[in-house]
Amino acid sequence: MRLEPTEEDESRMAATEPTKIRNIAVAGHRGVGKTSLLEGLLFEAGKTNRLGSIEQGTTVSDWDEHEQRRGMSLSGALCHLEWKDRKINLVDTPGDAGFQADTYAALRVVEGVLVVLSGVMGVEVNTSRIWQRAEEQELSRVLFVNMLDRERADFLRVLEAVRQQLSDRCVAIQLPIGSEHELTGIVDLLHMCAYMDPSGGREGGPQPIPDSMADLVQEHREKLLDAVVETDEELMGRYLEGEELDPQAVADALKSAVTRDELYPVACGVATKNLGTTALLDLLVEGVPSPAKKGTTIEFGDAKQAVFIFKTIADPFTGRISCFRVLAGPVSGDTTLVDPRTHAKERMGQVLLLQGKDSEPVEALGIGDLGAVAKLKDVITGDVLVDHEVPVEPPHIDFPEPVMSFAVTPKAKGDEEKMATGLRRLHEEDPTLLLRRDPQTGEQLLSGLSQMQVEVAVDRLNTRFHVEVELHPPRVPYKETIRKEARARHRYKKQTGGRGQFGDCAIVLEPLPAEDGELGYEFVDKIVGGVISQSYRPAVDKGIREAMEHGDLAGAPVQGVRVLLVDGMEHNVDSSEMAFKIAGSMAFKEAYQQADPVLLEPIMELEVTVPDDTVGAVNGDLNSRRGRLQGMEPAGGMTTIKAEVPMAEILTYSQALTSMTGGRGDYSMHFLRYEEVPTHVAQKIIEQTKREREEAKV
Ligand SMILES: Nc1nc2c(ncn2[C@@H]2O[C@H](COP(=O)(O)OP(=O)(O)OP(=O)(O)O)[C@@H](O)[C@H]2O)c(=O)[nH]1
Numbered sequence: 295m296r297l298e299p300t301e302e303d304e305s306r307m308a309a310t311e312p313t314k315i316r317n318i319a320v321a322g323h324r325g326v327g328k329t330s331l332l333e334g335l336l337f338e339a340g341k342t343n344r345l346g347s348i349e350q351g352t353t354v355s356d357w358d359e360h361e362q363r364r365g366m367s368l369s370g371a372l373c374h375l376e377w378k379d380r381k382i383n384l385v386d387t388p389g390d391a392g393f394q395a396d397t398y399a400a401l402r403v404v405e406g407v408l409v410v411l412s413g414v415m416g417v418e419v420n421t422s423r424i425w426q427r428a429e430e431q432e433l434s435r436v437l438f439v440n441m442l443d444r445e446r447a448d449f450l451r452v453l454e455a456v457r458q459q460l461s462d463r464c465v466a467i468q469l470p471i472g473s474e475h476e477l478t479g480i481v482d483l484l485h486m487c488a489y490m491d492p493s494g495g496r497e498g499g500p501q502p503i504p505d506s507m508a509d510l511v512q513e514h515r516e517k518l519l520d521a522v523v524e525t526d527e528e529l530m531g532r533y534l535e536g537e538e539l540d541p542q543a544v545a546d547a548l549k550s551a552v553t554r555d556e557l558y559p560v561a562c563g564v565a566t567k568n569l570g571t572t573a574l575l576d577l578l579v580e581g582v583p584s585p586a587k588k589g590t591t592i593e594f595g596d597a598k599q600a601v602f603i604f605k606t607i608a609d610p611f612t613g614r615i616s617c618f619r620v621l622a623g624p625v626s627g628d629t630t631l632v633d634p635r636t637h638a639k640e641r642m643g644q645v646l647l648l649q650g651k652d653s654e655p656v657e658a659l660g661i662g663d664l665g666a667v668a669k670l671k672d673v674i675t676g677d678v679l680v681d682h683e684v685p686v687e688p689p690h691i692d693f694p695e696p697v698m699s700f701a702v703t704p705k706a707k708g709d710e711e712k713m714a715t716g717l718r719r720l721h722e723e724d725p726t727l728l729l730r731r732d733p734q735t736g737e738q739l740l741s742g743l744s745q746m747q748v749e750v751a752v753d754r755l756n757t758r759f760h761v762e763v764e765l766h767p768p769r770v771p772y773k774e775t776i777r778k779e780a781r782a783r784h785r786y787k788k789q790t791g792g793r794g795q796f797g798d799c800a801i802v803l804e805p806l807p808a809e810d811g812e813l814g815y816e817f818v819d820k821i822v823g824g825v826i827s828q829s830y831r832p833a834v835d836k837g838i839r840e841a842m843e844h845g846d847l848a849g850a851p852v853q854g855v856r857v858l859l860v861d862g863m864e865h866n867v868d869s870s871e872m873a874f875k876i877a878g879s880m881a882f883k884e885a886y887q888q889a890d891p892v893l894l895e896p897i898m899e900l901e902v903t904v905p906d907d908t909v910g911a912v913n914g915d916l917n918s919r920r921g922r923l924q925g926m927e928p929a930g931g932m933t934t935i936k937a938e939v940p941m942a943e944i945l946t947y948s949q950a951l952t953s954m955t956g957g958r959g960d961y962s963m964h965f966l967r968y969e970e971v972p973t974h975v976a977q978k979i980i981e982q983t984k985r986e987r988e989e990a991k992v
């Protein structure tokens with residue numbers, strides 16, 4: 295990250311009016327060309343002098359060395375450009391399932407989403423997931439069907455797929471001229487003009503539509519007009535009377551329909567050739583509402599100045615950089631704000647505009663604008679900073695839960711602290727990356743959403759914080775539960791001169807059905823006549839909870855149990871909370887053995903996309919991993935296989951998939967539910983744990 299002033303500092307700008315801002319997240323499935331498209335938009339708007347590429351590692355938004363090495367976005371990047379007197383802030387988001395924290399955070403600070411799709415693959419898993427989030431947050435959406443130059447790309451097929459799978463209010467606003475390697479341009483159905491393939495240069499101005507396209511253009515122009523006038527009664531009247539509608543009236547109606555979430559225009563092009571960017575920029579300016587129109591739902595009380603932190607960059611040189619959206623303002627440099635979460639004062643030294651890794655100081659940012667600030671003290675992603683202490687409820691971003699845990703150790707002895715510090719900083723950047731100590735084994739566990747996310751964290755520890763660490767095979771978060779009722783009584787009694795110990799309780803265990811898929815715990819006090827005094831009963835509960843942390847089968851947490859405390863006895867001198875806690879814990883262990891305890895394992899929903907000729911091998915392999923096939927969808931030479939697979943069987947799936955598909959396969963997965971481990975498998979896990987415990991004792 296570079297924080298030196300650049301040449302543009304000369305033109306330190308005053309805050310942009312909210313009506314002139316467009317905030318847009320570029321989102322979609324992995325590898326559909328989001329970063330390449332943003333590169334084209336910046337180039338077309340004159341922000342850059344050449345079209346960078348993923349292959350050469352020269353794009354503005356994939357600036358991190360790990361992104362360039364892996365050829366994919368790993369975190370969100372903030373960029374901005376000016377088009378037709380509007381300032382467009384764009385957040386490029388990663389499409390990979392393991393790096394969704396930044397994607398979800400970005401969706402909290404924009405009015406619109408540019409949903410990018412591959413012209414070959416159409417609607418993919420993450421497309422649907424993003425769509426759903428955007429739906430929940432009522433964000434305006436513009437779709438861009440990219441990669442139309444690729445073999446088997448088909449705009450009309452993808453259009454049909456988005457209308458079926460996302461919303462039937464998706465409507466084409468552009469059409470490709472030609473297809474695959476014979477694609478020569480696109481038609482803008484709103485302004486009725488064409489743009490020809492600039493082959494990576496700047497797009498020339500609008501051209502006449504080729505005659506050969508007349509029929510198709512007519513058909514889709516009518517569909518577009520039908521869709522637009524349907525959202526505007528006045529326009530509908532004029533249209534039905536056969537009046538020729540002027541483009542501005544149609545554009546205005548379209549804009550308000552997009553703002554109200556009633557229409558989703560579908561654009562198209564080829565990002566890597568910079569084809570389609572002019573029409574897309576026009577559409578973003580005309581279609582996506584400004585912050586003045588749509589605004590934010592994030593609370594800031596009666597604050598006169600307020601910002602919401604949506605992203606944190608842990609830079610080893612410049613320290614922490616916090617990206618924010620101005621909720622109330624303007625907010626200028628040299629301002630002190632307060633964080634109601636910590637009550638600490640935070641100084642906004644310099645307000646910055648980011649362009650990928652480059653930054654440029656500005657005097658002030660107005661309401662709705664996006665920017666960054668360096669070196670805030672205790673601020674984390676999700677905080678709201680205000681000019682005076684008002685009770686604000688920070689918005690809930692709803693990050694996905696980490697599902698995979700790997701034990702990590704530093705390669706060099708004595709680097710433990712350095713590793714922990716580095717990982718804490720990386721957690722600030724990505725809240726779905728967690729470091730915690732396994733209470734059972736004492737190991738440090740690094741958890742995340744995917745194996746690759748954890749591997750990238752390890753790479754970053756090395757390059758940014760100079761700690762080399764080793765990843766050990768991941769551990770499966772097993773759980774235990776019971777299948778039938780059981781009872782036990784335990785008397786804990788010690789007489790060692792002076793005051794002794796006495797606690798006695800009888801309990802019944804019952805299976806507690808899951809609620810909303812979650813297994814819980816319930817303690818029911820059934821004591822009558824005060825055989826145990828009120829003050830000791832919570833101690834029994836506490837003892838049981840402690841015993842439940844490590845079940846007797848495999849040392850996994852026990853859940854899905856209701857405990858009834860039914861009887862007991864106390865001694866008027868020797869009884870104590872401690873004695874009842876121990877009695878409770880022992881009674882639980884005894885009853886647990888009788889209650890038919892079973893081991894539960896997490897089941898993952900897996901989506902694998904592979905070349906058609908490897909489907910057989912991939913399915914066979916999933917079968918051998920205890921996978922259950924849920925469905926297959928072929929599209930353009932690739933097939934997406936959906937399956938449910940126990941997490942234990944796909945911990946290290948990436949290597950296997952690479953070798954089966956020659957590196958052409960891709961997969962993502964997320965947690966579905968817990969299920970009982972089949973007996974023959976459970977037996978092995980139980981024996982293994984037993985061995986490990988005995989070894990640990992020696
Ligand atoms: N032929 C062709 N290739 C493209 C096009 N757009 C992108 N690509 C290539 O597709 C690959 C992925 O492009 P990216 O821009 O990194 O895609 P992305 O959506 O940002 O990927 P993630 O950030 O990893 O989700 C790169 O190799 C690009 O060069 C296109 O329109 N046509």
Ligand SMILES: [Mg+2]
Pocket residue numbers: 328329330356366367386387388389
């Ligand atoms: Mg990208």
